[in-house]
Amino acid sequence: MGKVITLFKLLPKLHQMLLCGLVFVTLIIILIPSDDVQASKQTPSASGEYDVNTRYSVPLAFRTPTAPAASLSETDPELRKRPAQLAPASSKTAEQAQQEIKPEPTVAAQKLNEKRFQVKSGDTLAALFERAGLSAKDVYDVTQLPKAKKNLLKIMPGDNLVIAKSEDGKLVQLRYHLDKITTLIVDNDSSGYTEHIVTKKVEARSKFASATIENNFWNAGVNAGLTPNQIMQLATIFGWDIDFALDLRKGDQFAMIFEEEYADGEFLKNGNILAAEFTNQGDRYTAVRYKDGNYYSEEGRSMRKAFLRSPVDFKYVSSSFNPRRLHPVTGQVRAHRGVDYVAAVGTPIKAAGNGRVIKSSYNQYNGNYVFIKHNDTYTTKYLHLTKRKVKTGQSVKQGQIIGTLGSTGRVTGPHLHYEFIVNGVHRNPRTIKLPKSEPIASKEKAQFAKLSETMMAELEHNKQVQIAAQ
Ligand SMILES: [Zn+2]
Known part of the structure; x- marks a missing residue:
């Protein structure tokens, strides 16, 4: 520790200040709990029991799928947790x-001056070559090679080119990552320009x-x-x-x-x-x-x-299948013949199964609603939509978006009212035994x-x- 402090004192003032700032920011990040922690605290878990008729801010369900992405990148190995x-x-x-595996050729015999150049917006290969201290002749020579021509003339901002030059400034090698596993390599030696693709x-x-x-x-x-x-x-x-x-x-x-x-x-x-x-x-x-x-x-x-268990990508859920329930508007006991999914307005609603839209319409009770007949036995109904995305008579595929969740019709808040009808009788879609799959x-x-x-x-x-x- 003493050595560290001595070293610290030897640093210029500006560096000392920067270091202090960095340490401070790091401490803040460590000490402030993340959103995840906050969210977990709000979730009812003390008794471990979940009343399906109660609305929870964060239920046994998905939260917004994007939130934890920062710490769990699909592509960045350093950032991934390894619990x-x-x-x-x-x-x-x-x-x-591999289709064509060759070790990256070593041009180490001569001392090379290798540098990475990033393509800027509006860049052309010629402009980048100029920045790299290469000539129009080099651009011409390289683009005579078919693979180089095909790939290097459509470089995109953010792409990287590694350019290796000999001590006398001659282009010796150019490397360009086509994707994460394939690299285009252009070599230039006494026998002229050659190109090949290396696949990891x-x-x-x-x-x-x-x-x-x-x-x-x-x-x-x-x-x-x-x-x-x-x-x-x-x-x-x-x-x-x-x-x-x-x-x-x-x-x-x-x-x-x-x-x-x-x-x-x-x-x-x-x-x-x-x-x-x-x-x-x-x-x-x-x-x-x-x-x-x-x-x-x-x-x-x-x-x-034949049927999805849930027609909605939800955020939270307010009520469950319940044949005797006080209707929130009229106060009368009314058979609640479906399942209510409470989620954000605009949440996409999916067709539970393949079928034909037998009704896509509006009335003052149902709001915007869609009925789908799947076959002679099964019909599903979707009520209170903000928008309907299908028309009466149209065929729909399972999972197809038929509308978005809303609060149209007689409702107290935004939700999807979903009904599952078997041979004309309302059934609980969550528990009903469905036809066995193939x-x-x-x-x-x-x-x-x-x-x-x-x-x-x-x-x-x-x-x-x-x-x-x-
Ligand atoms: Zn309902």
């Missing part, structure tokens, strides 16, 4: 392995993550080291079985194996979720990704079903069964390892 739960599961090489070796490693939900799914995912994108992926995979707006409870658990891609050992991006398990209120759901890109339960039934094609059955067994065993093994480590 203990995130253990490597195994390692294998991705399909996108991409390797996929599988990782394990798991969590128990304490107060909300989003926080549990973030704490398990998942990115916002992965949390959404997980919710999408299980979105046909679980209503992530209303059905999650304290104690629910998930575990998953996912891929991470590395280029020459450097973290590149997250890959797919390979296998996952979600336990919701004691019911266990499983999903395994097959080579067709689809997810199937461990028994080989498609995760995709099994995997019979010719794929054996191969899938083998994969499923391996993946679920790996998932189970990782869970055991984690329990043992606690």
Whole structure:
């Protein structure tokens, strides 16, 4: 410590002030709790019980997906958290392995003057070359090469070119990253200009993550080291079985194996979720990704079903299915024949399943409303929309945005009133048994069964390892 202070005193005044400022800012950042902490504190968790009829500011649900992104960048390996739960599961090489792997050529024989130039807005290759002290002849020579011509004439602001010159100022090598794994290299030696493309070796490693939900799914995912994108992926995979707006409870658990891609050992991006398990209120759901890109339960039934459990990307939820409820406007007991999803005005509302719009209209009670007939058995209804995005008679696909949440009609506040009708009878969309989904094609059955067994065993093994480590 004494040495540090002595060193500090040796610094010029300006540097001393800058250092003090830096230390001060760092302390502030450490001492001020993040938004996440604040949000968690507001969540009711003392008793652990959630009354589904009460409105919570932050429920067992998503918060705005962008908030934690800063600390969990998909691309920046330095910024990614590496908590203990995130253990490597195994390692294998991705399909996108190298096509043309050559080690970066070393031009080290002669002493080179290498410099990185960033493309500015309005820059041309010629302007950049001029800044680099190169001539119009160099621009001409380089762009005679087909790959260089194709890529270097459309450089974008922010792109980087590395230019190496010999001691006498001659262009020796130029390197330009086409993307994170491929680099265009132009060499110039006694035999003239040559070009080639170097592709880094991409390797996929599988990782394990798991969590128990304490107060909300989003926080549990973030704490398990998942990115916002992965949390959404997980919710999408299980979105046909679980209503992530209303059905999650304290104690629910998930575990998953996912891929991470590395280029020459450097973290590149997250890959797919390979296998996952979600336990919701004691019911266990499983999903395994097959080579067709689809997810199937461990028994080989498609995760995709005729109806989504929830038609809305929500922020918070006010009331649940309840056949006897005081209507908030009239005060009379009125059968509340649907589920109310309270969320921000403008939240997109999705068609729960494929079907035909049998009514897209407005009246003073329903406000803007859309009815969808899925087949002779099922009809769904969506009320109080701000905007309708479909017309009567139109066909819709599952997940298609049919309108946005609002407060039109007889309501006390913005919400989606969602009804699920089976053979003319109102049913609770959250609990009704829906038609079983399609099994995997019979010719794929054996191969899938083998994969499923391996993946679920790996998932189970990782869970055991984690329990043992606690
Ligand atoms: Zn309602």
